[in-house]
Amino acid sequence: MFSVLWRFRATLAPHRRELTVGGLLVLAGAGLALALPWPLKIVVDHLLQDRPFGPLSGGVLLGACIAAMCGLAALGALTTYLAERALAGVGERMLADLRTATFAHLQRLSLDYHQTQRVGDLGNRLTNDVNTIQSLLVAVLSVLLPNATLLVGILVISVLIDPFFALLSVLVVPPLYLVLVRYRRIIKSWAATARREEGRVASHASEVLSAIRLVKSHSGEGRSERRFRSFSDARLAAGLQRVDFAARLPAAVDVIVHTGRAVVLLVGTLRVLDGSMELGLLLVFLAYNEKLYQPVKQLAKLQTTISKGQAGADRVLEVLAVEAAVRDAPHARPLHHLRGHVALRGVTFGYDPDRPVLHDVTLTAQPGQLIALAGPTGAGKSTVGGLIPRLYDVQSGTVTLDGHDVRDLTLDSVRDQVSLVPQDAVLMSGTILDNIAFGAPHATREQLVEAAKAAYVDEFVDRLPDGYDTEVHERGGSLSGGQRQRIAIARALVRDTPVVILDEPTSGLDAVSEALVMKGLERLTAGRTVIVVAHRLSTLRRADRIYVIDRGRVVDAGTHAELAARPGVFRDMNLLLSYQATATRPSPRPRLKAAG
Numbered sequence: 001m002f003s004v005l006w007r008f009r010a011t012l013a014p015h016r017r018e019l020t021v022g023g024l025l026v027l028a029g030a031g032l033a034l035a036l037p038w039p040l041k042i043v044v045d046h047l048l049q050d051r052p053f054g055p056l057s058g059g060v061l062l063g064a065c066i067a068a069m070c071g072l073a074a075l076g077a078l079t080t081y082l083a084e085r086a087l088a089g090v091g092e093r094m095l096a097d098l099r100t101a102t103f104a105h106l107q108r109l110s111l112d113y114h115q116t117q118r119v120g121d122l123g124n125r126l127t128n129d130v131n132t133i134q135s136l137l138v139a140v141l142s143v144l145l146p147n148a149t150l151l152v153g154i155l156v157i158s159v160l161i162d163p164f165f166a167l168l169s170v171l172v173v174p175p176l177y178l179v180l181v182r183y184r185r186i187i188k189s190w191a192a193t194a195r196r197e198e199g200r201v202a203s204h205a206s207e208v209l210s211a212i213r214l215v216k217s218h219s220g221e222g223r224s225e226r227r228f229r230s231f232s233d234a235r236l237a238a239g240l241q242r243v244d245f246a247a248r249l250p251a252a253v254d255v256i257v258h259t260g261r262a263v264v265l266l267v268g269t270l271r272v273l274d275g276s277m278e279l280g281l282l283l284v285f286l287a288y289n290e291k292l293y294q295p296v297k298q299l300a301k302l303q304t305t306i307s308k309g310q311a312g313a314d315r316v317l318e319v320l321a322v323e324a325a326v327r328d329a330p331h332a333r334p335l336h337h338l339r340g341h342v343a344l345r346g347v348t349f350g351y352d353p354d355r356p357v358l359h360d361v362t363l364t365a366q367p368g369q370l371i372a373l374a375g376p377t378g379a380g381k382s383t384v385g386g387l388i389p390r391l392y393d394v395q396s397g398t399v400t401l402d403g404h405d406v407r408d409l410t411l412d413s414v415r416d417q418v419s420l421v422p423q424d425a426v427l428m429s430g431t432i433l434d435n436i437a438f439g440a441p442h443a444t445r446e447q448l449v450e451a452a453k454a455a456y457v458d459e460f461v462d463r464l465p466d467g468y469d470t471e472v473h474e475r476g477g478s479l480s481g482g483q484r485q486r487i488a489i490a491r492a493l494v495r496d497t498p499v500v501i502l503d504e505p506t507s508g509l510d511a512v513s514e515a516l517v518m519k520g521l522e523r524l525t526a527g528r529t530v531i532v533v534a535h536r537l538s539t540l541r542r543a544d545r546i547y548v549i550d551r552g553r554v555v556d557a558g559t560h561a562e563l564a565a566r567p568g569v570f571r572d573m574n575l576l577l578s579y580q581a582t583a584t585r586p587s588p589r590p591r592l593k594a595a596g
């Protein structure tokens with residue numbers, strides 16, 4: 001368990017002062033506890049047997065012994081309280097530091113890591129696992145450390161007074177040690193299994209609850225409940241196993257400890273009877289004996305905490321050991337004042353490097369141009385969009401901004417100058433204005449409202465109870481798709497970046513909402529380099545250049561007029577879009593021919 005302290009030494013380092021003070025108090029407490037049985041010895045061996053003790057008279061000696069016992073006990077209690085407060089306080093502070101550091105680390109990890117993780121499981125590591133580490137630290141610092149100090153003190157004094165008795169006292173240590181080691185291993189493994197199953201329970205619940213509309217609309221409640229129950233049962237089985245072994249351990253320890261004490265009492269009594277040991281010394285030994293077993297018993301009781309804490313530590317350290325795949329290179333420098341030239345050259349990329357979804361993609365956007373990416377679904381258009389703000393790194397080829405490879409630039413400077421408006425706008429819990437300010441935290445209220453107006457957010461905001469200060473629920477579930485999209489556009493507008501990557505919403509918007517979203521988008525795109533994953537005829541027509549992507553390759557490029565004129569993927573797609581546009585336009589009312 002000390003290895004856990006060692007593994008978290010960097011988190012403990014800032015609390016050196018409290019640890020030192022706590023350590024000194026622990027030493028003082030152990031000294032006081034060691035002194036506590038000695039007044040009793042003086043009373044038994046001197047007062048009760050009428051043997052003089054220095055120049056003190058009987059009454060004074062008794063008074064002094066009683067005062068010493070009370071004083072030692074009171075001082076001992078005070079130091080124990082102060083030591084526990086100092087050391088448990090370190091545990092609390094460390095918990096707060098560790099949780100924040102783990103959260104910050106998780107946020108910095110690249111998307112490819114997050115896509116392979118379950119959100120519920122990561123949340124569990126941040127809360128439950130960090131808590132178990134804190135419990136372990138508090139146990140080690142404020143329970144185990146004082147007891148271990150006491151144990152060493154008792155052993156040293158016992159050996160000095162009577163080495164034979166000291167040996168007798170430690171006879172129980174080997175069987176105790178064996179029992180502890182065996183049970184520890186078993187409890188730890190069940191604790192780890194329980195945590196793993198708990199992660200599955202949490203992530204299944206969060207997955208289902210965040211997709212509750214889908215579940216309800218497909219009558220999936222029964223199925224998801226059965227899955228939940230099976231995960232929960234697995235967690236229960238592992239938990240019961242852990243509880244069983246955790247309950248057996250203190251019982252086994254008690255049997256060993258009391259047998260050991262009985263042996264000490266037997267041998268001690270025989271020695272007092274044959275006169276080779278003073279009764280007072282036997283009482284001191286028995287008092288020490290009681291204290292000697294205390295640390296070992298405490299250790300036994302701490303097994304559960306320690307096993308859970310070690311399992312939690314493994315899970316937290318596992319996350320902390322992961323390095324972000326996409327991070328600043330040592331030579332990275334900031335990009336100031338991006339003009340807006342964007343280029344991909346010979347880019348090959350796959351989310352799984354062995355299965356590329358883009359092959360040798362080359363495209364260019366001049367500053368201020370509107371570039372559309374068109375092509376069938378799953379062709380790789382959104383993937384291109386994600387490579388420009390360096391959400392992922394390419395496997396070969398380059399992505400450049402104003403001619404600089406994005407891998408040579410600092411991530412912050414790239415992402416501060418490139419806005420990404422995803423197809424499905426995600427909102428965070430907070431007010432509407434908080435959401436607009438997400439990418440520009442220093443923007444003033446006026447700037448935020450101005451952006452909101454430009455994105456036609458004001459069209460619906462007046463109808464909300466608190467206007468711009470209305471709280472939206474997590475993921476924006478209380479707003480329609482079109483309303484969320486407009487907030488996302490306002491969020492990009494207020495950032496005022498020279499490059500905007502836009503994934504056009506494909507569906508879910510009614511005609512009015514769509515018209516307002518499109519107007520908002522027009523304002524967002526004006527005067528910037530825009531790369532848009534286009535699903536609308538109107539956008540394709542406005543584009544300065546269209547790149548047609550099919551199965552991860554650029555298969556054609558040109559203006560709308562050029563591409564619509566040549567046979568190929570684009571012409572087919574364009575015909576379909578034109579047909580849809582005409583089909584959805586309201587048809588004029590048929591006129592009745594005037595009767596002849």
Ligand SMILES: Nc1ncnc2c1ncn2[C@@H]1O[C@H](COP(=O)(O)OP(=O)(O)OP(=O)(O)O)[C@@H](O)[C@H]1O
Nearest residue numbers: 115351352357376377378379380381382383384533
């Ligand atoms: N995060 C991801 N992890 C793994 N594979 C992904 C991921 N995102 C997309 N893909 C895969 O990469 C390929 C390209 O997807 P992408 O979303 O870029 O296509 P798209 O052309 O934008 O499609 P759509 O028009 O439907 O949005 C698809 O096969 C898709 O399944």
